[in-house]
Amino acid sequence: MSIKKVVVAGGGVLGSQIALQSAYCGFDVTIWLRSEGSIERAKPKLERFKNVYIEDLEAMKTDEMAYCRGLIKKDEISDEKIDELKEQVQKAHDSLILTTSYEEAAKDADLIIEAIAEIPDEKIAFYQELAKYMPEKTILVTNSSTLLPSMFAEYTGRPEKYLCLHFANSIWKNNTAEVMGHAGTEQKYFDEVVKFAEDINMIPLEVKKEQPGYILNSLLVPFLNAATKLWANDVAEPETIDKTWMLATGAPKGPFHIIDIVGLTTLYNIALMNPEAQDPDSLQSKMIEKLKEKIDKGELGINAGKGFYEY
């Protein structure tokens, strides 16, 4: 089977990037949205990402540091090629079909990528409705960051063709794609999705069994948590902790710099979910309290101009 028609459900932060990237790489892309209002909200996002792609391509003509792995192979960079690709972005953007119709979206779909809000009941309702319209051949994937595919497989009407394809934000630069099935996913559909990820210039990372947080967040969350606890327990200042990590391992950034990029609110929300947060005398609770103090002062990270560092 070869994938031609791709449907992206949801036109939020990730859905709009996945749709544009897939069209840029030559696929026929339809975006399914739940209402006319969602269509109107998705349009400016698509326009903005189109402009970002074009600006980032242009920047690669003169600045080696501006290289975006999802847009072009490094050895293909030339002014002519970049001009060609800028036109390709515009064409990809103009080719996107936006619809609220399940029937129109699902018709002849080879792959449907679900990127709607991270709310289990809403994902289930979407899958149940979609199942009525999908042709036999359609592979269905979710971009869910935190939920497991086994939670949803039974509602899709095709558990063997259902799995996760998890992108990172800014997919044209941070082009990882974690591919993860559940126990009932058939290998051939897993392989198809890996191939599709490559075809849209992602680097597929195969996860061999279900794991909350995939590979990246299974490593990153405990790491950031450990750093934040050292700070909350007054063991060392954030600068000292970052310096230790960078000097001793050769890493380009320390944990507090990474927290500033991710945003303190996300870390705070994750910390609240830890069972230790139930005990008000725990270090976890102290850490939550200290994070909350910074959040209340508006020190949310890079986007706010200040987090653990000033920008």
Ligand SMILES: NC(=O)c1ccc[n+]([C@@H]2O[C@H](COP(=O)([O-])OP(=O)(O)OC[C@H]3O[C@@H](n4cnc5c(N)ncnc54)[C@H](O)[C@@H]3O)[C@@H](O)[C@H]2O)c1
């Ligand atoms: N933001 C990230 O950095 C990121 C990274 C990787 C994966 N994800 C995952 O991608 C998915 C989407 O995240 P996002 O950041 O794009 O969210 P978002 O809030 O920006 O967009 C959500 C989209 O889903 C639509 N939607 C919301 N509820 C719906 C419903 N009940 N039925 C149909 N459509 C609905 C909204 O209209 C919107 O188009 C989530 O599962 C999230 O975990 C997000």
